[in-house]
Amino acid sequence: MPKGKPYSAEFKARVVLEALQGAKTVNELAAEHGLNPNLVRNWKAKAESGLSRVFSATEDERARERELAEHRGRSMTSIARSASSQPSATIFNGACLSATASTSRTSLVDPANAEVTVARQLELLHIPRSSYYYKPRKRRRSLEGDDRELAMRVVDEVHLEMPYAGCRKIREELRRRTEGAVDASRRCVAGLMEEMDVRPVYPKPNLSKPAKKALRHPYLLKNKAILFPNQVWSIDITYVPIGRTHMYLTCVIDWYSRLVVAWRLADGMGAAGVCACVEEALAAHGTPAILNSDQGSVFNSAAYEGLLAGNSVRQSMDGKARWVDNVIVERWFRSLKTECVRISEYETPAELRRLISAYVEQYNNAHPHQSLGYDTPAEWYYSGLMAA
Secondary structure: OOOOOOOOHHHHHHHHHHHHHOOOOHHHHHHHHOOOHHHHHHHHHHHHHHHHHHOOOOHHHHHHHHHHHHHHHHHHHHHHHHHHOOOOOOOOOOHHHHHOOOOHHHHOOOOOOOOOOHHHHHHHOOOOHHHHHOOOOOOOOOOOHHHHHHHHHHHHHHHHHOOOOOHHHHHHHHHHHOOOOOOOOHHHHHHHHHHHOOOOOOOOOOOOOOOOOOOOOOOOOOOOOOOOOOOEEEEEEEEEEEOOEEEEEEEEEEOOOOOEEEEEEEOOOOHHHHHHHHHHHHHHHOOOOEEEEOOOHHHHOHHHHHHHHHOOOEEEEOOOOOHHHHHHHHHHHHHHHHHOHHHOOOOOHHHHHHHHHHHHHHHHHHOOEHHHOOEOHHHHHHHHHHHO
């Protein structure tokens, strides 16, 4: 036998039989067949232990097997009789038996049988358990005619009242407003919304997803000591709700003093608004050494990268899924929304701008920080500039 290949069961049986006959020693058999003597001994021991199990079945076990075999035989006979009673039965090629497999054989299962479990009956009848316990789901009829027109009118009304509602909420509103007369599935409502070009208004996911071929700038703040103002700035964008929509707020903050050096409110999050915010910060407070941001596509735009390069500002970016790398500005967004936006009333962009402007003024000049020894950001920023 060639080495390195598995041995067949016939070959193992022949070698073990020769070993059991005792005509040759284990070493002689191993040399004759090109085997390791220990391998022959293992095969022989395994065969001897298995032989005892062949004759160990008790009379009760044999009786149980006979009973199960009879039960299976009766079941197969009933199936055959049921098949032969059909006018177009073709028993011999098995077509009729397969046609009645999901009905006739399942009906032979007796759940009240205390001696043979349902699982065993299904095994004898070759029926998958999933087929036996399957209950067909009630299919909703498709919307047609007046029901379809009514559903589309309700979808339009709900979208006008709640532009943020998706297909699930619109489905529930459809059931409620029609008092259950129109019972449409979520996918049916989603299909109507797509046909009517109705899309919910909400912040879309992956707003910070970088462009496909964008340059990934390294994170420059790891283990870096921030010792003076304008050493490191952070920039980020968040959305602020207003009425039934939202606006985007860009903020630039000094890492050392927590001073908000510039902010800008816009309808979109394009590169033009972000660059305008950075230009305001540069004009009012000078040039930082590093400007850190996340990996958003706007921070990989040519306009933004060109603006920083033109002002000799090194560009830094957070690591992937590392919000803590830009925690200074992220924490300011939380303070703004908690202390100002969510507890105030405003209806127009002008009112929102005045609200944010007043909060930034109070934050910079009158908001004590525990991390700054309960001084204000303005005190730390301007005292740091004088010390430098």
